[in-house]
Amino acid sequence: TGVADCIFVPLEDTPFTRAKSDIAVQEGLIGGMDAVCPKWNSDAFYAYENVQEATDMLDSVYTDWHENYEDYKKGIIRAQNDMKEKYQQRFDKRLNILKNILKVN
Numbered sequence: 799t800g801v802a803d804c805i806f807v808p809l810e811d812t813p814f815t816r817a818k819s820d821i822a823v824q825e826g827l828i829g830g831m832d833a834v835c836p837k838w839n840s841d842a843f844y845a846y847e848n849v850q851e852a853t854d855m856l857d858s859v860y861t862d863w864h865e866n867y868e869d870y871k872k873g874i875i876r877a878q879n880d881m882k883e884k885y886q887q888r889f890d891k892r893l894n895i896l897k898n899i900l901k902v903n
Contacts, residue, residue, distance in 0.1 A: 804859045807835035808852070830877060832859045
């Protein structure tokens with residue numbers, strides 16, 4: 799699996815994207831990425847109003863990432879281990895359900 803450091807969300811300002819505007823940001827955050835998005839989308843993250851501001855925000859994200867790389871690395875390793883453990887738990891549950899349905903021990 800690949801890991802990205804940030805998600806850049808250059809959404810077009812339309813009624814449709816305003817109605818669903820934060821879905822890409824949320825998907826990125828679930829993946830552990832910093833979000834750089836238009837200010838109308840959400841100013842709770844790195845929000846920009848123009849191209850130069852977007853470039854500055856991306857620089858800021860990467861500067862922050864570089865300065866805190868070891869902490870990010872530890873967090874990624876911890877998240878990967880948690881995902882493996884949760885995957886195994888879900889697999890075991892599904893296997894037990896299947897065994898029960900098929901009456902197999």
